[in-house]
Amino acid sequence: MNKSFYLSLAKTNIKRNRNAFFPFALSSATMIALFYMIDAIYGQVKNNDANFYGQGSMEQILSFGVIICGIFAAGVIFYTNRFLIKQRSKELGLYSILGMEKRHISKVLFFETAVVGAICISAGLFFGILFSKLMFLVLLKMMKLNASIPFGISASVILRSILIFTAVFGINILQNILRLSRMKTIDLLHDESMGEQEPKANWIFAALGVICLFIGYYIAVTTKNPIKALNLFFIAVLFVMAGTHFLFLSGSIVLLKLLRKNKAFYYHKTHMITVSGMMHRMKRNAAGLANICILSASVLVVISSTISLYVGIYDLLHNTYPRDVIVSFYSPTEAARAATLKQTGEEAPPTVDPEKIQDAVLEHANQHNLTLSHFHQNFNLFTVVWEKEDHVYQEERQGLTEDDSVMINFCSLKEYNQSVDKRNQLEETDGQTVWVLDNRGEISNGDAFSICGMKFFAKTLEKDQKDEDIQLLFTQDYTAIEMEYHSIQILVPDKEALDHIADKIYKDINEETLAQIQYTFLFDVDGNTDDIDDFCGALWESFYHKGITNTGSTRNIFDEKSFIEGLYTSLFFIGIFIAVMFLLTTVLIIYYKQISEGYEDRARFEILQKVGMGQKEVKRVIKSQIVQVFFLPLILAASHIAFSFPMIRRILAIMGLINVNLYAVCTSLSILVFAIVYGIVYYLTARSYYRIVYGKH
16 A cells, blocks of 8 residues: 555545544644744844833743743643544544554554644644734734834744644654554544543542642742742642642542432432442543643633733832832941941942932933922931841841841931921921831830830821822832831931931941941923933933932833833733633633543433433433533632632732732632633533534534
8 A cells, every 4th residue: 555545545534534633623723823923923022123121021021931832832732632543543443443454554643643733734824924913013012112113924933833843743643653553453442432440539649639739728828928929839839739630530539429428419310320420430530620720720820910910010110110210329327438448448429418419410301401390309228127026126137037027118207308298297206206107017106116226116107197208218129029028117307317227237237238328319200202211311420420429220210111011011911822822721621521521421321311311301410410520620720719819919019019909800800701711611512512422402
């Protein structure tokens, strides 16, 4: 027999089994198209000459997306191929009975997979090329980039896609041939309808599933530190994944056997058939259900997180930049300057002169025809201490742990009052009585507390005093994380008191690193966009020319907005791609699960009808069985999301999202929409199952 015979037979088989090959080809082509689109977009962003702010972070996120999409695309093709070859096992067995040797059948499988693979790659690249420019324009629109970035068809991306997916289909060919070589003819004939023997109830694994799930949930709920949450997140995920698999594989068997022991429940014609049917093949069924649950939870986490970050961009900008421009300066105390001169022989920069800085900024703004407003200034000293005992905080770094650390931010009340309206000014205090804003409320009004041996009495701010002006005292670099850590804002009378505290802290810790006082000057800018860009770009240099040499940083909301929009829009864009892949994988698992179980159950339900069970009763049994099994993964996935909410919220806080209500709304809506989609998938696949079992809907 020559090659043309095998090729012709392969084409005939594909046409005759188009109901089996079509879902495989459709899912494979879709995955290839998605991979090409994300890879093409990454290539355009990386290689374009129209540089824009935030391009570097966008490239990194897109490259990560290419890797994830490539892995999932290959995984989906492998997964669907396994179902396809299993569904055709009986047909391959008949070829063997008719006299074809396994090497001949292997050649047929080779040409079948090669033909379908060529069609999938061609269709995937065609639709990928067709829609990639549209997706790229959507991304640019989301990022609000007005620059014209050309988009072309990349030969290297096409070649890379062809090579990757040719290798994937090549591995499928090897797996199919290897599977064929290991199975006898009788196994091929019965493999499609081969059920599982009744499994034993493994109480140890069922208990292990509960324990793993409890550990994962416990880590997610109890981890308060954002940095720890980031480090422990994947550990919690591994425990939850393991617990999910154990619960479905063993816990489901234990539950079914308990139901069977319940005579009032079990000895009912619908319940008896449902429980017995699920019992005999739950081992295979459970693995699919566990995968559906994990993928469903993954879709919900990715979608809710990326949408929250994208929608919360302006909240983040407002919290980080209460004014358009933030300029900071290091302001060493006289004692610190003397210590620097003694240690290094070099004179330290002078103490900050606020009037000189403000004059320099106004002069620079006049040169660029800009108007400045809403000035705000403050001196502050930031340090991290260890809570030795109640209301006693020490700078003991050897004993410092993340959980016991407290972030302290000292500010000058004098400069604060100079920057706000009279109605918002705070009452002046003496040296020992200070205004306190404790985010955990542990320090109450009138309480005595000490920091590095310095004793203070608290005059706490009321809730209605926490206006925007008070928020300006927060160190903007730490705003998001401070929401999760124990942080205390303290307003001391003036700059002299702040100098004294800085010198005391430096003396206590006895380190070469000085306790640095920072002066921050904030203001809004109004004018032409190009003039604002020039003003911000040359601001640092203007201070240098004025002899102000202790400039710490100059930051502005305009550059940061472009960077954050590029970063979070890219995350949202990649999140959509990954969520689509996860969702498609979930749908495919559900579809093939329903189809394979339909063929397995058809003969069983035919027997039940022959012994007197009516078609309506059969349908009731089928519906009961499908509903009970089908929605278990969704319920458990929702549980995973609920318990992971605190941990993910803290991780998002590190990325700047501190709007908990926004994340809660996005998560709730994601679950609702996903449940609707899940229900539609259930309805469509259930109809296919009904048609297979008894021929019509």
